[in-house]
């Protein structure tokens with residue numbers, strides 16, 4: 001019986017098995033940002049530690065930076081302190097920082113891939129839950145806590161439990177107007193937000209094979225929302241073509257050799273898995289969350305589920321969701337009035353996301369009661385989008401075109417909901433208060449669906465809009 005990718009990557013990076021049952025795993029690439037790194041550097045100083053391989057750590061700034069101005073110092077003193085700290089820490093520990101002056105700044109999970117830092121069969125760690133994004137390249141990528149950031153800085157290793165591997169086969173062909181975001185929301189809806197606990201998800205099947213790297217990143221990004229420790233797609237020619245020529249990818253002289261190594265690390269055809277799940281891609285309709293976790297999702301054609309439809313252990317969370325969201329069981333999700341539309345984040349702030357949303361934005365104007373923001377995932381995405389004129393399309397439709405950053409995904413910067421505003425959002429979490437207001441409400445959906453909600457003023461099915469315009 002053959003091996004899956006996780007088994008192979010794990011074996012290649014194991015330093016030793018620990019008495020605890022965990023593995024001491026070598027980490028090939030360490031990504032840091034301004035929010036979860038300051039305490040780690042402080043611990044390094046207090047313990048007199050030096051970085052072991054500083055060239056394997058790459059820093060950027062994304063969570064706290066304003067998206068409406070480049071001006072320093074930032075108006076928010078705490079944000080300015082975090083920015084100054086990462087600048088100082090990177091200087092002191094010899095770490096490369098992609099700040100705004102670099103031209104390559106952006107959300108950590110957007111710039112790693114676009115710079116070619118993220119490569120197949122790597123182990124990658126970052127002090128951020130959505131590090132699973134990098135699994136799109138066939139990397140084994142984990143979100144880690146602050147003390148583990150210190151561990152990786154000091155030893156380039158993590159003590160970590162090897163996950164089980166579940167293969168999720170998404171077969172068939174997606175309908176027009178159905179995107180990677182709908183696929184991953186459907187997977188989480190089907191398997192539950194705790195369905196992946198203790199697992200790595202290997203995404204496979206015809207739908208994944210057809211997807212671009214950016215679409216695969218959207219899928220892997222939300223693995224953590226399904227409870228999985230990480231998620232990945234075995235590398236193939238789509239992966240190799242994406243990476244060719246990127247700044248930190250292997251050079252032309254060594255590329256073919258690298259591809260042979262990467263191909264060898266992909267899951268074998270007869271690989272064993274702990275379990276397998278089949279999802280019918282052709283049956284997926286655009287998905288929208290109605291509750292307070294990403295598993296509380298329905299298709300845009302459905303009605304908010306009734307309390308009786310939940311298992312006993314899900315009732316409490318469902319009741320909490322009805323109360324918090326103010327949505328009535330039995331009412332359709334389509335037609336739900338929104339106040340804010342947010343297109344961006346490490347899930348859906350890449351060029352292809354902006355292109356799909358712009359196709360919809362072209363079809364109308366943002367309703368007067370809606371505040372609509374487009375926040376590119378990186379400076380590189382912003383440049384490419386502006387070159388294609390996407391910024392003009394969004395501005396003409398009434399969207400604000402902002403500077404790159406995490407923005408309203410987590411609202412650690414000035415982009416926040418206020419009061420009980422409802423936000424149609426292309427981000428990845430709809431937890432209570434996630435977007436900056438303790439009572440703000442988030443409806444997750446694809447970027448095209450967010451654009452449709454912005455121009456309709458309510459949750460709307462993007463498919464008839466696209467069909468009517470032949471978009």
Ligand code: SF4
Nearest residue numbers: 130345346406409410
């Ligand atoms: S966009 Fe959101 S989920 Fe992604 S890194 Fe930033 S805050 Fe985290």
